[in-house]
Amino acid sequence: MQLLSIEDLAAYLGDSKRTIYKYIASGDCPPYMRISAKNIKFDRADVDAWLESKKVHPGPGGKKMSSLDVGDPVKSAFGKILRGSKLPWTPRAHAVLEEAQKKAREDGACLVGSEHVLFGIMSVKDCLGATILSHLGVKSSEVSRRYEQLCKPSDGEETGELKLSKDMEKVIQSAGEQAVRWGHKYVGAEHLLAGILLIGTGLGFQILADLDITLEKVRQETAKLVMCRPARGQ
DSSP states (O other): OOEEOHHHHHHHHTOOHHHHHHHHHHTOSOOEEEEETTEEEEEHHHHHHHHHHTOOOBOGGGOBOOGGGGOHHHHHHHHHHHHTOSSOBOHHHHHHHHHHHHHHHHTTOSEEOHHHHHHHHHHSTTSHHHHHHHHTTOOHHHHHHHHHHHOOOOSSOOOSOOEEOHHHHHHHHHHHHHHHHTTOSSBOHHHHHHHHHHHOOSHHHHHHHHTTOOHHHHHHHHHHHSOOOOOOOO
16 A cells, blocks of 8 residues: 655645645545544545546547547447446556557457556556556566567558457456455556456467566566555456
8 A cells, every 4th residue: 555645745745735635625526534623544446546537538519438438340249349338447447458559459459458558558658557667667668579479460441340359358347356356446557458468369378478477476566556466366
């Protein structure tokens, strides 16, 4: 658990201490622990989840829409699986999936696979998945090089309906399961990264294995950024 004081939270959000106290007084703030009248602490994981809930993705007419609405050909494939999820998916996780389907289409693939999701994670620079890989010494250029070695693009961009590979379906399912194991109330890019490793197959897994990235390394690095339950028989 990474605890933040009022001063820490103010610096993290770029607000003043007075503004943080206004958030608390209004009740529109992350969950907090009142240790004493003047000693209030916030869990970094709760703060990040609260911030994710504040994200707005404006669409036509000012209406909020998911970033997945942009990719109609793959929307139904992702949507069916995501609607069955017990946990909400963060905007960054949606952005990763959008980048994955864009990459698959650009390369002329008819299936969105775990390799495209890994590429998507590296493309969304501010997601936790990309941050974790960066902390583990993985460079975007190295992932791209190995991707190009394993995934030979077809001639022309795919214009038909995109579907999810069997590995991709397992990655999404495993991401949700991993979030629950870690005690998180949302599914983020870090869980998608763990999902690629959990299934143990697919080109995404192969790329990570070649780079010596393991589930335990990802869990340890995730725990430095957000609170995670101890690993149990993973």
